[in-house]
Amino acid sequence: MIMKNSFKLAALLLVICIAAGAFGACKKADDGKADPEPAVTEEPVPEVDPSFEDMVVRGKTVELSTREELFAFAEHMNNLDPKYNFSGYTIKIMNDIDLDPALEGGRNWTPIFVDRYLYGAVFDGQGHTINGVTITPDDLEAEGYGEVVYGTGFFGLVGVSFTVKNVRFTNAKMESCTKHCGGVIGSIEMGADNVELDHVTVSGLVLSGGTGSENNLDGISIRAGGLVGADIQGSLVNIHDCTVEDSSVTGFHNVSGLIGCVNDGCYTIANNTVKNVHLNYSASYAENANYKNPEYSRYFSDPFYCVNSYWGEYHTDYDLENGNTYAELDSYDIRNDIHYSGEEGKDKDCTPNSEGMFPAVGGSVIRPRSERGY
Template sequence: MKVFQQFLQFLTTLLPLSSILLSLILTPVFAGAANSGDVDLDNDGLIEIETLEELNQMRYNLFGTSLTDEYGDSNSEGCPASGCFGYELVNDLDFDTNGNGTLSDELSWNNGSGWVPIGTGRNSFSAVFEGNGHTIKNLYIRRSEDNNVGFFSVLVNATVRNLSLTGTLAKVYGNNDTGSLVGQIGNRNFQDSTVIKNVYSTISVIGKSDVGGLIGNITLWGSNTYVLNNRVEAVVQGSWYVGGLVGYVYSAMEDSFISIEHNSSNSFVYGQDNVGGLAGALLGQHGGYVKLTYGETEGRVTGNSKVGGLIGRLYTRGYTELNALDVSNSHANTRVIGRGNNIGGLIGMVEMYGEDGIVFIKIVKSYASSIVEGVNNVGGLIGQVRDDDDSFTIEDSYATGKVSGSDNVAGLIGYFYITKFSTVRVARTYALGSVRGSYQTGGLVSKITYHSSSLPSWYTDGYFRNIASYWNIETTRQTSSATGTGYTSEELKCPRFPGDSTCMARLYYGWSSSIWNFGTPTEYPTLR
């Protein structure tokens, strides 16, 4: 190998264009010879990446223990005694190396297919990739027949952080499990833990199923994943399970925990079913737990059914192990357009199946200011809640956006369908947006059904509890609701604290001033 490298150096002294020629000799995409010399100058266990060639070489050592070329020659000089465990960018990289605004003349073009995602389903990337605040520009992938498509194909027990993916030429095309950063996050062992943190992407992503602006699919069987402080501003398009940040999230087993915290998206998201401004769907089964908190969305979300400004669908099922989905401290300010049913300003549809005391879904301290359009089961916050003998809670939440549809249209929740002895709690909520529908409408909730009939009075006394929830009879243009109490704008704005006796209507008993800001007598309460 050393003789070959000496030969390359000799050619360099003779040919001005040798760097390009040598790249073509070595590989149709990038040069592959492992760098000589210290690969970890700061001895932090992360191998420095400063060229596209070195970026490409990460695929030859998926654990980050050395800088390895396609021939298997490796270099770990400079790594600490404990060994290297990943890579770090030391400068920005641009796939448009000559800056001429086209990629077809680049070595990474690869006959139009572009970048080859790092790792595979069987051989995933399992190391640290530290971006150090740098940017990878003009990443281009066109592999519409392939699954697990992104800068990384599959991540398992990996950390990716402090990175930007941008560029006017950047696009990612894939089939199933497609995202700009990674196609799929999975696990091999119960102790595996993957972290995606401080990643920003403006790359348009187009795929079929499980398509996300950053991550296509997260499926865990007994391990943890943390998605923290990321942002997407892009166009995201697919058919099923499509989200501005992540398409499909599935915590499939006891001891599986997925935390999605402090993420935002200002994107145009298009799909058919299970489409959301941040996540297409969050699912938990067999003891799995998913938490989404401090999520924010803007932009537009368009789909057929189960379409939401933040999340398209929440779904959990369990009969022996505890299952839970939590959404909190989140906000959607999007245009939500549904061509079918179960359309919501925050969440399109909530579905729960299982035994009492086993399955829980909780939505707290969240609101939507989305404009919502749909057909049936359309709500300013949630389109439909379907609860089968489980525990559903919504607390300290509200909706202010306009809502329009045909049947079961309401300011907060379009439709409740309860099939067994579920425990439902609606507490400290309100709705303000105008409600327009052709058939059944409501200020707060349009309709509550027990099996296929109206909700019996004995059920509302114990299993279905509405606590201090209101709608504005003037702004919603609704005089009735399946639950809650209607008041005028003046009555809802007047209180400066819970139970304010100076107002005509003493409202908001049980509402906490540490959660709600009551403002002045000309303002509605807002979440702190």
């Protein structure tokens, strides 16, 4: 009996101790002192890869901080050097970069060839500005291409999935006699499953694509845009939250604020802004009699993009419903000397009068060719 009571007493004491411990723990938690923060383990920053001598590469990121590093990156891509296979990488611009060739040590730009060594890559400007890109016809042949570049832009040809985002291009000057010209991308080619431009701004662009002359189309650019020259190979392009402003784009036909020309059904274009942009086109210089007709040729420019299958028929209402906006837009039919203010003039009568002169439409004023500089 005594043993049984002793056992019960021991059990009771054990329960009391456990309860006291729990009470003490609660009291400690309620004494006004914060519990210690759990340890946070930061992701280690990859070491710089020493095998790349003229640029900084960390893990799957390329960091470009200077003009020289950006030039080196472009040259390696154009030379298709397998050592510089950056497929799936993020190429980051770390500072504002000035490419103005007038600066000491400056030179003209050769468009970057975006091919298999940039498949699925992201060009991230991180909000920085690339200023003064300058391209002339002499700059359009690079090692690795083997022929004159088909597209003119900061990026020339894009033949794989690729993203450009968070970057501002200012004061670019591009002279070209190639097929497709754009402030950012010249031509999107077959095989580019998805090309995206996200929060990209082009400001102060002067793109002189060449216009030819009466029945002489030498030295012209067909399809020119503030962002992209053309996407007519069936690749998907997604352009959103981008801006083209204070710029001038000149070409033969399919001259637009965002994309010169794109295949129907191959695009998503939303929430973009085109402001104070001048579009100059010369489709009516062609031998084709229809092109000479201003009723027809006036559809070769558009605030946002021309659709390839419709030869430039514009879809402004659809674009506005998708959040795209434009303001202070002018377009000029160079041969016919017709200046359209905005898009409203394109629905007006363009029949020449008895003296063979075409009317000013949409509140526009026709300026003499000698005053226009082209």
